[in-house]
Amino acid sequence: MTGTADHASPNPTEQLEVRGVRKAFGDRLVLNGITLTVAPGEIVSLVGPSGSGKSTLLGILTGAVEPDAGSIRFANAPVPERHRPFAYMPQRDVLLPWRTVLDNAGIGLEVAGQSRADARRQARGLFAPFGLAGTEHLYPQQLSGGMRQRVAFLRTVVQRKPVLLLDEPFGALDAITRDELQRWLLEIWRRHAWSILLITHDIREAVRLSDRVLILPSVPGPLLGDVRVSRDIPRLDGFITDPRVPELEAALHDLLRQAAGAGRVA
């Protein structure tokens, strides 16, 4: 990654390309013909009806789920079985109650083979920039829901992978905390060079966070929509009052209704 401390630039070759992915569990077809890209430094949201296979797709990227067909490439090469370029944040924060916040934050590094001391050192460096200074020696149950999500996010990014896969990162939070964490994510994203593929059920969140919003149909088939959100739309102050936001939301709600009805739109 390159760029200044304030605004990093991603490596321009590091594009994620998913082509023709198909997955069935037994005789239940879940994904069929899924093709998408995430450009370096892009935030792409994946929305779709419940059960349309969003988490399954992230599972295929992480290697937890074996696809029946299709290819996944990153930086113009097939994604290796081990040492994938993805860091995954699951729907629930799954912080371990018997570990301190600091040791929870470093657990991904320990699982990857680093010593606890090294994991602590790397995780500790992110506490202040992530607004978590002073929580290192607390236990997860002593934190608010919003703080827990920040720790779960820190645990994900400290692995220093170029692509973050976030499964409904703010889904369990109240509206005020969600707004606060969306701002927080946008601000720290600017200082790094991550590409992000993010699942959300919240259309407003998708518009606010994303460069593009992808829509999965309920009946397995190609994506129903790939909607671009202009970077000219302010994402922090001024987002709510920008007239382009309700237009985009209306268009996405329309596509989602069609996705739930499952009919492929032209």
Ligand SMILES: Nc1ncnc2c1ncn2[C@@H]1O[C@H](COP(=O)(O)OP(=O)(O)OP(=O)(O)O)[C@@H](O)[C@H]1O
């Ligand atoms: N390991 C599995 N074995 C069998 N069926 C599975 C498995 N994992 C997922 N499924 C099924 O695949 C379908 C898609 O599930 P998935 O969790 O990917 O959907 P989703 O779009 O993420 O849903 P939600 O929005 O409700 O989280 C569901 O019908 C689910 O029951």
